[in-house]
Amino acid sequence: MILNYLFIGTVFTFIIDWFIHWQIDHPRIIPILNNWNNTTRIICIFIWPIGLLIFLTAFIKQFFK
Numbered sequence: 001m002i003l004n005y006l007f008i009g010t011v012f013t014f015i016i017d018w019f020i021h022w023q024i025d026h027p028r029i030i031p032i033l034n035n036w037n038n039t040t041r042i043i044c045i046f047i048w049p050i051g052l053l054i055f056l057t058a059f060i061k062q063f064f065k
Contacts, residue, residue, distance in 0.1 A: 009045035012052060016044065
């Protein structure tokens, strides 16, 4: 059960990391996150439900703006 939680967190963090690198070419979608480093990635793996909520809220606000 713990491994499932960490696996989902790792996949979520990978998707966020990919999206951050992708949006460098499309800066109008979401402002660039300047402090995304390994420490932030590890924290994101452990608290991914909160990160998912924040990401979806920000994405929806910017998408429908």
